[in-house]
Amino acid sequence: MYSYNTRISFSESDEKLELKIPALLNFFQDAAIFEAEEGSINMEYLQERHLAWLLGSWQIVIERRPRLGERVIVSTTPYAFKGFIGYRNFTLTTESSEILAKAASIWTLVDIEKMRPARPSEEILAGYEIGPKLEMEYEPRRIDLTGEGTPREPFFIRQNQIDSNHHVNNEEYVNMAMEYLDESWHVIQVRAEYKKPAYLHDTLIPVIYEQENRMQVQLTNEQHETLCIVEFTHE
Incomplete structure (x- = not known):
């Protein structure tokens, strides 16, 4: 397991001074990158x-969002490889071992020139320390849309949403989807299924599906292709 310590900053806090959900995703993403940079299979x-490694899906269970100034520990463990797919868990805990959030993620190793999945070599596999699978109730990778969707106003992808892979960073999709949350909702789980990347200046069309305690945001392009589905479960 790889871990790093941090403290909740003002820029990572929302209007209630609690950790923003996109900031939580960034903590987890950074943990995977930090682990790689300290090992042999770095960027x-x-x-x-x-x-x-391109992210295929997130499932993040939120027990409690830490408040401004709290000291926390971000941890990650890859627990399995199957073909060109990698499986990785994450946790966010307090210094007293209280679990604040836990996550499951699925990644695909991709040849970015051919944009095709690539089977990891023995050297790549040897560069990761496999740990035990985290105990949690695992949801399917695929998110099935429920009910009838309502399209909302299209928007454009901006330069500050692009990462080193030259497309929209996975955290940004969740950030965009959060624009449609009711402020009174207490989010207890976030799922995201990534299907196709979005690029600079692309037009995205959000389609909203609402149920009693769940909201799904389907982000599509002008060709009506689904790029990402984000699902929020709330109380």
């Missing part, structure tokens, strides 16, 4: 071989 290693 430079992958880029030299035209490879990248």
